[in-house]
Amino acid sequence: MKKLFYIGTLIILLFIMGCSKDESSPNDRMKQYVELWMKSDFTEMYDLLTEEARESFPTDEYVDRYEKVFKDLEINKLEITFTELNDEQEKQAFDQGSATYSLQVKMESIAGPIEFERDMTLQKEKDRASEDDEEKEEWYVEWDPGFIFPDLAKEGKIKIETTAAKRGEILDRNQMPLAINDIAYEIGVVPNLFENKETEIEQIAKLLNITEDSINTSLNASWVEDDHFVPLKVIPKTAEEQLANLLAIPAVTSVETTGRIYPAGEAAAHLTGYIGKVTSEEIEKYPERLYKESDIIGKRGLEQLYEEQLRGTDGVTIIIEIQDADQKEENVLAERPVKHGEHIQVTIDVNLQEKIFNSYGDKSGTAAAIQPKTGEVLALISSPSFDPNELAYGISQAKWDALMEDKKQPFINRFTATYAPGSVLKPITAAIGLANGTIKPEDGVTIEGLTWGKDSWGDYKVKRVSTGANPVDLHSALIRSDNIYFAMKAVEMGGDKYLDGLKQFGLGEELPLTYPFSVSQISNDGKLNDEVLLANTSYGQGEIELSSLHMALTYTVFLNEGNMIKPSFLVDDPKSEIWIENVMDKEDAELMKSYLRDVVTKGTAKVANNDKVAIAGKTGTAELKLSHDTNGNENGWFVAYPSDSEDILIAMMMESVQDVGSSSFVAGKVAEILTEIK
Incomplete structure (x- = not known):
């Protein structure tokens, strides 16, 4: 039997081998x-x-x-x-x-x-x-x-049905809108309504600021039929003239849809950013996000930072449509449910944001407002600005060119940038000196005249704006904003100790919050080996630079028993956390609070003194000039808080204030804001 099996198998193999030839x-x-x-x-x-x-x-x-x-x-x-x-x-x-x-x-x-x-x-x-x-x-x-x-x-025929994901909204601390979805119009064409296809496509492309090729690509999609609506672009409901011109074209029709609105407009433009059509470069940069050419993407600000959470995922259903006699059958081939974007709620107070922004008028500058006990960021200002509503739907080339050529550079986000702090750094220098023992409140130094310098510095001298009774102590130096006093104390403690002290205030570190800020610097090389540079740094000149938010955070040391508060940006972020502990003693922090109040009642910030709100703070002027002996533009600073409630702290900087009162002009603006909100 086995023999017959082997013979049969051999015959099959020989047959296959013969065939395979x-x-x-x-x-x-x-x-x-x-x-x-x-x-x-x-x-x-x-x-x-x-x-x-x-x-x-x-x-x-x-x-x-x-x-x-x-x-x-x-x-x-x-x-x-x-x-x-x-x-x-x-x-x-x-x-x-x-x-x-x-x-x-x-x-x-x-x-x-x-x-x-x-x-x-x-x-x-x-x-x-x-x-x-x-x-x-x-x-x-x-x-x-x-x-x-x-x-x-x-x-059967293939049909694709999509359910657009709603983009998550951006809300302030009180759930007031910063970026929301509102009525807009989706402009499209119905192929069988074309009367002169080539001409109409050319007109549509110009009115929507898109290419004729992109229109033809949409029309050539496999699902498109003569009586189908083919979407091309969304425009805001405020674009009434544009909508009327489009609807005058035979093939064009519109469908009410949802668009993006920025209620705070210019006041929060750098903060919120805006959305726009995704570019080929962005599609290549984020392959995992599976963007299509028709998709939108966050272009800057919060819209870009939280793109993943905000964008959501469109729902898509692929259907096979079968027409059998008088009956139509639809079978679902594949289905992905829609996933709407998440809402983002930040600690910003949009009313305060608008109030501070409006105070700038035609001035350029930056400001940050925080709750100094919790670390909540209440406002982030950059002036001048732009209208994000215009950019979200495609701005005209003429308007774009005007923005790009504006000498005030409205596209620069000043609140993430760093600037020379001027004399608002003096309380920080004081805190460093108190912490390392170089400064004792009761001790004074004798200063003669308006200039001072060491013999080894050659002709270079530190200048102050006024003289006072000798000896000059810390209280007097802060009230009169005495550059020479702080330069002497910095040189006395030495570059290494002063450098370590500045690092205790977080200089050189990234700010611990999700929004990206430029890192504050002590000097270009991070060192203070040169005595002249050390002296200039002590009163906020030299090469030292901080962002307005970092400047505001440094003053929280005085309001939190010597600890520096950690900023909190999202509503769900932890509050009242300490960023850097024990920057100075509790007793010295209390002393500094009393001195800052005296700066307003008796010193350089008297313009901020009023009967309605007790304000404490420090003015500062950063001189921007090519050499020590020349004149230049001045950036004015004021860092202040209501000394009774201590529930808000504002650090404001305005550019080119030399002709309007310098830092006193800024102090007056901050005082007006604090008085209005109290």
Whole structure:
């Protein structure tokens, strides 16, 4: 019996070997077709179809259709498996001239995974590739559209339905809107309404500030039919003239949709940022986000920083629509539910933000307001600014050019930038001296005249604006803002001790919050080896620079028993956390508070003194000039808080205030704001 089995097996093997000399195996042909399919090489696949299939389905119904479907549905990660015929089955296939395989097809699409199973049959036919041997045969694939998706075998049509994800809104601490979704109009065309297609497309492109190619690409999508609405761009409801001009074009129609609105406008533009159409560079930069050319993206500010949370994910449903006599059947091929974007709530108070911004008028500058006990950031100001509502929907070239050419540079975000602090740094120098013992409140130094310098400095002298009674102590130096006193004390303590002291206030470190700020610097090389540089740094000149927010945070040391508060930016962020502990003693911090109050009642900030709100703070003027002996522009500073409640602290800087009262002008502005909100 075993002998007969071995003989039978040998005969089958010899038959297959004999056949393989002249004909390919159906298994090999099937592997070849599947490999081409996996590579989306539809042209080569078409060459492997039976004559009957090629006659029934010309290349445009096979190659072109496959390519359109795979592109429009964003097919990827295609996997095709099948079980090869065994020797007995392959012998039978040669006998019958036909071989059938069960395919398992898996893929990812714009709407998620798609899977199906279907039998594929191969037939033996004359080998079209052989010109010499007319009797040579080859295996070819019987094909119909059901191998794209099974329901297409019934003359079904593919339809894509999308549910747009709502972008998350940006809200302030009181849930007042900073960036919200509001009514807008989606402009589109209906192909069968074109009267003069070429002319109308040209008009639409100009009015929407898009290219004619992008319009044609939308019109050529595989799902588009003559009576379908083809969306092109969203415009705000305020663009009434633009909308009227568009609707005058025969093929154009509009659909009410949702757009992006920035209620605070210019006052919060650098903070919120704005959205815009995604660019090809951004698509390449963030491949994991799967942006489409029609998508929007956060361009700067909070819109960009929290893009991942805000954008959400569109819902997509791929449907096969089958028309059978009078009945229409719709089968869902794949579905991805919509995921709306998350709301972002920040600690900003939009009313305060607008109030501080409006106080700038035509002045340039920056300001930060914080709750000094909790660290909550209440306002971040950059002036001048721009209207984010204009940029969100595509600004005209003329307006864009005007903004770019504006000498005041409204696109620069000044609240993230760093600036020379001038004399508002003197309380920090005082705190450093008190902490390391160089300064004792009761001790004074004798200062003669308006200038001072060491012999080793050559002709260079530190200047002060007024003289006072000798000896000059810390209280007197702060009230009169005496540059010489602080320069003497910094030189006395030495560069290393003063450098360490500044680092205790976080200089040289990134601010511990999610919004990106420039890092404050002590000097260009981070050192204070030069005595003249050390002296100048002590009163906020030299090369030292801080952002307005960092400047505000340094003063929280005086209001938190010598500890520096950690900023809190999101409503859900922890509050009242300490960033840097024990910067100075509690007793010295209390002393500094009393001195800062005296600066307002008796010193350089008298303009801020009023009967309604007791204010404590320090003025500062940063001189911007090319050399020590020349005149230049002056940036005025004032850092202040209400000394009774200590519930808000504002650090404000205005540029070029030399002709309007210098830092006193700024102190008056801050005092007005504090008086209004109290």
